Amino acid sequence: MEALSSLAFGFSVAFTPFNLALALAGAALGTAIGALPGIGPINAIVLLLPLCFSLQLPPESALILLAGIYYGSGYGGRISSILLNIPGDPGLVMTTLDGYPLAQQGRGAAALALSGIGSFVGGTLTVVLLTFLAVPIARLAVSFGPAEYVALMVLAFALLATMGQGRTAKTWAAICLGLLGAMIGVDGGSGVERFTFGSLELLGGIDFTTLTIGLFAVSEILVVAEGMRSGSVSNLGAGSHLKLRELVACFPAMLRATGIGFFLGVLPGTGAAVASALAYTAEKRVSDRDGTFGKGDMRGLAAPETADNAAQTASMVPMLALGIPGSGTTAVMLGALLMYSITPGPLLFTQRPEIAWGLIASMYIGNIMLLVLNLPLVGLFARLLLVPNWILFPGVLGLSFAGVYAATNSTFELLLATGIGIVAYAMRKIGIPLIPMLIAFVLARLLEDNIRRALSLSDGDVLVLVSSPVAILFWVLAALTFLVPMLAPRLGRRIRAMSDSEAS
Amino acid sequence: MNAAGSSGDRIAGALFLLVGIGAIWHAWSLDVPFAADPVGPKVFPMVVGAILAIAGAAILLRPDRVEWERGDYGRVILVAVASLVYPLVLDPLGFVPATTLLCFACAKAFRGPTLGSAIASVALAGSFLLLIDILLGLPLPRGPLGI
Amino acid sequence: MTRLAFAVIASLALGGVASAQGFEPRNPECIAPAAPGGGFDLTCRVTSQQLNELGIVKPTIRTTNMPGGIGAVAYNNIQARRADDPNVIIAVSTGSWVNLAQGKFGRFTENDVRWLGAVGADYGVLAVRKDSRFKTLQDFVDALKKDPGSVAIGAGGTVGSQDWMKPALVAKAAGVDPRKMRYLSYEGGGEALAALLGGTIDAVPGDASEVRGQLEAGEIRVLATFSDKRLPGVFADVPTAKEAGYDVEWPIVRGFYLPPRITDEQYAYWVDALKKLNSDPRWQKVREEQGLFAYDLVGPEFDAFAKARTDAFRKLAAEVGLKTTGN
Numbered sequence: 001m002e003a004l005s006s007l008a009f010g011f012s013v014a015f016t017p018f019n020l021a022l023a024l025a026g027a028a029l030g031t032a033i034g035a036l037p038g039i040g041p042i043n044a045i046v047l048l049l050p051l052c053f054s055l056q057l058p059p060e061s062a063l064i065l066l067a068g069i070y071y072g073s074g075y076g077g078r079i080s081s082i083l084l085n086i087p088g089d090p091g092l093v094m095t096t097l098d099g100y101p102l103a104q105q106g107r108g109a110a111a112l113a114l115s116g117i118g119s120f121v122g123g124t125l126t127v128v129l130l131t132f133l134a135v136p137i138a139r140l141a142v143s144f145g146p147a148e149y150v151a152l153m154v155l156a157f158a159l160l161a162t163m164g165q166g167r168t169a170k171t172w173a174a175i176c177l178g179l180l181g182a183m184i185g186v187d188g189g190s191g192v193e194r195f196t197f198g199s200l201e202l203l204g205g206i207d208f209t210t211l212t213i214g215l216f217a218v219s220e221i222l223v224v225a226e227g228m229r230s231g232s233v234s235n236l237g238a239g240s241h242l243k244l245r246e247l248v249a250c251f252p253a254m255l256r257a258t259g260i261g262f263f264l265g266v267l268p269g270t271g272a273a274v275a276s277a278l279a280y281t282a283e284k285r286v287s288d289r290d291g292t293f294g295k296g297d298m299r300g301l302a303a304p305e306t307a308d309n310a311a312q313t314a315s316m317v318p319m320l321a322l323g324i325p326g327s328g329t330t331a332v333m334l335g336a337l338l339m340y341s342i343t344p345g346p347l348l349f350t351q352r353p354e355i356a357w358g359l360i361a362s363m364y365i366g367n368i369m370l371l372v373l374n375l376p377l378v379g380l381f382a383r384l385l386l387v388p389n390w391i392l393f394p395g396v397l398g399l400s401f402a403g404v405y406a407a408t409n410s411t412f413e414l415l416l417a418t419g420i421g422i423v424a425y426a427m428r429k430i431g432i433p434l435i436p437m438l439i440a441f442v443l444a445r446l447l448e449d450n451i452r453r454a455l456s457l458s459d460g461d462v463l464v465l466v467s468s469p470v471a472i473l474f475w476v477l478a479a480l481t482f483l484v485p486m487l488a489p490r491l492g493r494r495i496r497a498m499s500d501s502e503a504s
Numbered sequence: 505m506n507a508a509g510s511s512g513d514r515i516a517g518a519l520f521l522l523v524g525i526g527a528i529w530h531a532w533s534l535d536v537p538f539a540a541d542p543v544g545p546k547v548f549p550m551v552v553g554a555i556l557a558i559a560g561a562a563i564l565l566r567p568d569r570v571e572w573e574r575g576d577y578g579r580v581i582l583v584a585v586a587s588l589v590y591p592l593v594l595d596p597l598g599f600v601p602a603t604t605l606l607c608f609a610c611a612k613a614f615r616g617p618t619l620g621s622a623i624a625s626v627a628l629a630g631s632f633l634l635l636i637d638i639l640l641g642l643p644l645p646r647g648p649l650g651i
Numbered sequence: 652m653t654r655l656a657f658a659v660i661a662s663l664a665l666g667g668v669a670s671a672q673g674f675e676p677r678n679p680e681c682i683a684p685a686a687p688g689g690g691f692d693l694t695c696r697v698t699s700q701q702l703n704e705l706g707i708v709k710p711t712i713r714t715t716n717m718p719g720g721i722g723a724v725a726y727n728n729i730q731a732r733r734a735d736d737p738n739v740i741i742a743v744s745t746g747s748w749v750n751l752a753q754g755k756f757g758r759f760t761e762n763d764v765r766w767l768g769a770v771g772a773d774y775g776v777l778a779v780r781k782d783s784r785f786k787t788l789q790d791f792v793d794a795l796k797k798d799p800g801s802v803a804i805g806a807g808g809t810v811g812s813q814d815w816m817k818p819a820l821v822a823k824a825a826g827v828d829p830r831k832m833r834y835l836s837y838e839g840g841g842e843a844l845a846a847l848l849g850g851t852i853d854a855v856p857g858d859a860s861e862v863r864g865q866l867e868a869g870e871i872r873v874l875a876t877f878s879d880k881r882l883p884g885v886f887a888d889v890p891t892a893k894e895a896g897y898d899v900e901w902p903i904v905r906g907f908y909l910p911p912r913i914t915d916e917q918y919a920y921w922v923d924a925l926k927k928l929n930s931d932p933r934w935q936k937v938r939e940e941q942g943l944f945a946y947d948l949v950g951p952e953f954d955a956f957a958k959a960r961t962d963a964f965r966k967l968a969a970e971v972g973l974k975t976t977g978n
Contacts, residue, residue, distance in 0.1 A: 033640070046687035047640050050700065142849030169562040173520050176556035180527055183549055186721075186755075188836030190539035191811030191973060194549060195530060200727055200757050203720030207686075218587065225583045225613050226575030268845040269838060318841075322848060323864035325841040332688040338860075339697075341940045345864025390616030391624045394607035397583075401590060402603065402632045406642035407687065409717045410724065411591035418587040425580070430512040431568070445838065448548045453835045456541035457803055457851070537972040540810050540834040643680070643715050 003132050006349075010357030014365055019064050022057075023362060026065040027369040030072020035079050037088040037217055037396065038209050038403025041312070044073040045332050049339070059340040060358040064366075066336060067359065070329065071366040074272075074312055075119060075374060078305070079381050082111045086217045086396060088403075090208050091272035091308050093216065093438055094280040098293065098300030105296050108382035110242040116374045117247065118254055118302045122310035123367040125258045126265070130317055131360055135346075138321035141266040146454035147465050149269070151474035153447040156274065158481035159281035160436050160443075170432045178440030179447075181206055189452050201412045208273075210404055210413045211420060211441060215434050217400045218421020221393050223428060250302040253283050261307030265314025269446055271327045272311040277439045279307030285481070313363060319344055320356060513567030520560025527553030579613040586610055598647020599637070603629035674737065674920045679712045681907075682741040684725035686718040691742040694905045697941060698742075698770055701934050707927045722747045723756045729910050730759055737917035740767060740907040746813045748957060752964035753811055753975055765918055766957040767907040768925040768949030771938045773858045775817045775877035775901030776889070780847060781870055783854075788875040788895040791854065792825045799827055805835035805843045805852035811973045814840075816964070817856035817877060817901050819971065824897040829971050847871070858903055859886060860942030877901035882944065904946055906953065922950040 013019070033044040048069055052062035077088040082099035095115065102111040129137070161171055184195040185205030196202040257279040264275040283303035284293045293300040315327040323345030325331035337344050342355055349356045374381075384392070404413050424434055451465075458464035466472055531549035539545060586609035594602045604625045611621035633651060637644040683695040692714070699712035717725040725741055733739055743766075751761050777788065785791045794802050799822070808814030815836075819829035835852055837843040840861045847855045848870060855862070859882060865871045867885050875892040876882050877899050882889070892899040909921060928934050929947045938945070948956055968975045 036636070039640075042686075042688050043642075046692065046696075047642070050641075050696065053700075139848075142845040144849065145846075145851045167563075167568065169559045173516075173556060173559040173563065176520075176524070176552050176559065179552045180523070180549065180556070183552075186809050187545040188809040189541045189543070189834075190536050190545045191753075191809045191815075192534055192536050192539075192545050194534065194545060195527075200720040200723040200755075203723055203755060204718065207718070221610075222580050222583055225579045225610075226577065227579060268842045318845060322845070322870070323868075324845045324848070325839070328688065331839070331841060335688065335693055338942060339940065343864040343867065346868035346870060347864070388616070390611045390614035390621060391628075393614055394610035394616075394621075394625065395628050397587070397610055398603045398607045398628055399632055401587075401606070402599070402636050402644060405594070406636050406640075406644060407716060408719070409643070409682075409715050410719060411594055412719075412724075414591035414594070415588070418584070418591070421587070422584055425584075427516075430516050432516065449836065449838070452541040452543045453805075453851075455543050456833060456835060459800070460542035535974075537974065538810075538830045540832065540836070641713065643713055 006353065006357050007131055007361065009353065010359075010361030011364075013060055013354050013358035014064055014361040019061055019362075020365065022061055022065045023068045023365045023369045024373065026068020026070075027072040027075075027366060027373050030069035030074075031076040031370075031374065032072075033069070034073030034076025034088070036076075036403050037080060037086060037400040038213055038407060039073075040077065040089040040209070041070055041073040041329050042332050043407060044069050045329065045336065049336055052336075053339070059337075059342060060354055060362075062336070062340065063333075063355065063359045064362040066333065067362045067366045068369060070312070070333070071119075071123065071309075071370045072373075074309060075116065075370055078115050079112065079384070080396065082115060082301075083108050083382065083384055084392075084396060085220050086400075087212060089273075090212050090438060090442055091276055091312075093212070093273070093435055094276045094304035095301065095308075096216070097280065097304075097435070098295070098297050101294070101296035102298075102301065103382075103385070107296070108385060109378040110246070111301055112378040112381055113242040113375055114247065114250065114298060114301055115305045116371055116378070117242075118250070118257075118305035119309040120367050120371045121251075121254045122258045122261055122306035122308070123313045123370075124364065125255075126262050126310045126313040127360065127363045127367070129262060130313065130320070130363075134317050134321040137266055138318045138324075141268065141318060142322065142324070144267055144470075145468070146450040146457065147467055147471045148474070149267075149446060149450035150454055150465055151471040151478070152270075153443055153450065155474045155478040155481065156278055156443055157440070157447070158478040159278060159285070160439055162481055162485055163281050163284065163433075163436065164485075167431070171436050174427075174433050174437040175440040178437035179444045181211070181437075182441045182444030183448075188449060189456075201410065201416075206416070206441075207408065207413065208442070209407065210417045212438065213400045213404055214417035214420030215424045215438055217396065218418055219424035219428060219434070221397050222421065222425040224389070224393060246298050250298050253287060253299040253303045254306045256283060256286065257303040257306035258310045261310025262314045264307075265311030265327075266317045268318060268324065268327075270311075271315060272308045273439070273442045274446075275311035276304035276308040277435075277442075280304045309367075316363070320348065320359070322346060323348070510567035510569050513563055517560045517562070517564030517567065521557050521564060522560075524553045524555070524557030524560055527556065582613040583610055586613075595645050596647065598649055598651055599644040600626075600629045600633055600651040601647060601649065603632060674914075674916050676708065676710060676738040676920070678738060679708060679710055680739045681712050681714050682725050682729075682739060683714055683716050684718065684722040684742060684747075685716065687716050690744065690905070691722075692716060693941070694742045694744075694770070697937065698907075698928070701937055702924060702928060705928065705931055705933060707924050707931075720755065721750055723750065726751075726756045726759060726764070730763060734910050735912040736910050737913045737920075740909060740921060742905070743908050743957075744905050745901070745903045745960070746808075748961040749811070749813045749816060749964050749968075752961050753968050753973055761958050761961040764911050765909040765913065766954040767909050767918075767921050768929075768953045769904045769906035769946045770925060770928060770934075771905050771941070771943030772946035773860050773903040773905070773943055774882060775813075775903065776857055776859050776862060776886075777817070777821070777874045777877075777892075778844075778847065778855045778857055778862045778865070778871045779853060779874060780850070781872055783872060785854070785874060786872075788821075788890070788892060788897065791874055792821065792897065795822055795827050795832075796825055799831035800833050802854060803833050803835060803852040804854050804856065805837055805846050806856050807837045807840040807843045809836050810834060811968065813901070813903070814843075814856055816967065817899070818854070819967070820899045820901070821892065821897055823967075823970075824899055859944075863942060878944075902946060904948075905943060906946075906948075908957075925949045 081087040081092040081095040085100040260279045261275040264270045318324045319330045531546045607625035681695040681699045683691040685691040695714045702708040806814035
């Protein structure tokens with residue numbers, strides 16, 4: 001109950017008209033900046049940090065503004081993911097799978113509304129967990145060792161490989177290309193350069209944003225340019241609103257996705273991209289009985305959206321409870337705290353309760369503001385599709401390139417994005433799925449580094465990988481993921497055959 | 505205008521096979537002074553390369569007949585070439601002229617009217633500069649015209 | 652508001668002095684050779700903001716991010732395209748010299764730029780869990796000597812990076828082959844700290860600023876700081892490695908370099924600017940808030956220091972068999 005009174009104190013800090021206005025302004029600014037392809041939450045916060053100083057905001061107000069920006073920029077990227085099939089950062093890739101088909105069916109506004117509500121549910125439930133259990137959960141998360149990570153990654157790859165987007169050999173080829181792409185750069189365990197071919201630009205590896213823009217934005221524009229698929233939507237009016245029945249049907253998916261997103265968000269190293277990918281693939285396994293996933297299933301949109309925001313919020317847990325940044329964005333938030341002479345860590349809650357609880361309260365408020373701000377606007381956003389193609393797509397291409405250049409100041413990155421885009425276009429033409437490739441890229445280092453860490457600690461003894469109950473649980477789940485789709489049809493046939501023979 | 509063929513799959517399969525073998529060869533020839541762990545940096549690329557080579561061989565030997573949608577490749581090439589030229593002219597021309605050219609080529613590829621495309625391209629390029637460089641303070645390259 | 656007014660007055664007063672020197676930068680720029688949000692980015696943004704606010708440099712300094720190759724891309728970009736541009740300063744840190752020494756900056760060496768100066772420094776520390784079997788640096792070294800494999804060290808850098816160099820120097824000082832260390836490379840300092848608290852690894856050779864929160868809360872014990880004298884504040888009770896008998900210093904210097912072909916007058920302008928900054932009490936306060944310690948080394952002394960450090964790193968890297976630039 002102590003947490004409740006502290007939270008009430010936090011709300012008393014956050015609930016001034018000025019701070020509420022800041023939260024709303026942050027959500028609006030964040031949405032606008034996040035909608036620019038290539039400029040994600042990290043950049044949004046870095047860019048607006050100086051604003052907090054020049055306005056001479058007190059630290060708790062600055063954090064409330066930044067939390068608004070954080071949530072807003074996460075949401076802003078969804079607009080182009082859903083309406084144009086162009087995700088601006090890796091966490092939003094799964095959003096396109098069912099979001100874009102919905103937009104094509106004229107339900108763009110409904111999809112955006114569902115995305116907003118899913119984010120709200122995931123974010124809010126996670127903040128509630130954070131309020132009461134931050135410290136024990138953070139302790140649990142850091143005790144997750146390399147062997148557990150390896151097993152978790154194997155489960156992730158199992159889900160990815162059996163996602164069922166086309167032929168198995170092609171999915172595996174895509175996964176391998178993603179893994180190889182992630183190996184470009186300096187290897188951590190030995191300091192050796194791999195696949196850099198002497199290029200200094202590649203020394204630090206391929207940038208996530210460049211890869212995402214190339215794989216999805218450039219290739220999508222090439223596909224649309226070819227003219228076989230119309231980017232415009234015929235009806236925007238009829239039936240475009242989200243029905244209560246549809247929303248209710250998504251709640252189980254949202255709850256499951258919150259669990260997955262929360263878990264993966266708290267773990268250091270795994271972020272929103274991994275969370276949304278696993279939430280989608282797991283949800284597809286659980287709910288996709290009629291093969292509607294990937295064709296505009298509301299649950300297929302709700303799951304990654306909820307998990308994405310749950311993970312974003314949960315990554316605050318290790319930062320607040322232990323002072324450890326679990327992700328790039330929280331590292332930036334940590335930097336912001338440091339600029340205000342606030343040392344985050346276990347003592348934050350006792351030394352500066354107005355900051356800690358003010359920030360937690362602002363997360364509740366930020367989530368609400370996002371909903372308040374964006375739900376009335378979804379119809380307006382959906383009208384983006386009324387812009388003629390010959391303005392819309394050149395605009396998206398130019399803006400994507402400007403975003404990549406602004407963040408890197410490198411024309412090499414632009415060439416790389418275009419090159420990746422052309423290859424991705426060719427891959428799409430022959431049915432090689434891009435999403436397993438991107439997710440494999442995101443997971444690759446987690447898999448390789450943790451196997452090597454585990455075996456380093458065990459002196460090469462492979463049994464260490466199955467040495468804990470948690471790891472064994474993930475291995476079993478992974479095995480089931482592979483085996484069930486192989487065995488289920490046969491079992492089904494046998495049962496049917498048996499019942500047939502009984503009937504005859 | 506749809507066509508079905510397996511040549512796309514054969515080419516892709518062959519390429520994957522080559523890339524897989526290339527990855528194995530690259531990893532094999534890495535010069536590693538010492539590694540801090542018993543696995544080292546070679547094992548992963550070799551395993552992944554091998555799986556890729558196997559997947560490539562599978563696609564090569566049993567290609568699918570892909571329903572090949574055949575659209576307007578001229579427009580694809582126009583957008584691709586404009587995107588490839590863009591990074592090369594960005595620094596010498598400056599952001600606004602280069603982006604105007606990119607958007608104009610792209611707008612024409614999307615069958616925009618010439619005058620409308622020209623106006624839209626200038627407006628888009630100018631508004632991106634305003635938005636990203638001036639409002640957000642992320643510098644974009646300025647050419648001889650100062651924009 | 653008073654602060655703002657003060658800054659305006661200060662800029663008017665000091666600005667007059669600066670312009671009397673002749674050279675005045677136009678559209679000055681600070682290049683952070685990393686993505687937004689990292690250490691370089693913060694160095695650039697905070698320093699340039701302060702240089703402007705304190706009126707030391709009049710025109711607004713813009714921060715440009717140029718990530719790629721841990722600073723290599725920016726280093727080469729300066730050589731190729733802006734070798735005589737006096738309006739640009741580029742952030743540098745000790746980690747850049749480690750990479751420079753190992754040939755990760757391409758064909759250019761430490762003699763190809765003009766090293767400007769430092770604005771502050773962080774210091775390497777050796778941290779263990781609060782319930783660790785290691786109570787002192789000597790305990791840690793004894794364990795290393797007995798069996799290097801028995802101590803799992805982890806940090807957010809690759810083998811050969813500065814996070815690896817810190818324990819490697821300790822091992823070397825103790826007569827242990829650094830190659831035998833059990834070193835786990837993590838994606839960032841935060842992940843390594845999490846692994847330390849969770850019990851996966853035994854020690855983290857981190858930075859003072861990143862472990863301060865945990866030390867204050869009593870979550871970790873710091874065995875030694877790699878500084879020339881004891882650090883202030885919460886670190887006051889922590890002995891330096893030198894006190895413990897191992898002469899290992901690891902300042903993580905945060906500073907800047909300039910393009911190679913600028914004039915001496917232009918170089919002098921920037922040297923003067925950093926000297927003014929370092930002696931300003933308002934900057935000293937900001938620096939402290941950043942978790943940085945004083946490190947007043949500007950101009951030719953810094954130039955010599957940068958070259959000497961790079962050379963020392965080259966020798967060390969060669970000794971343990973890492974690739975180095977060929978001299």
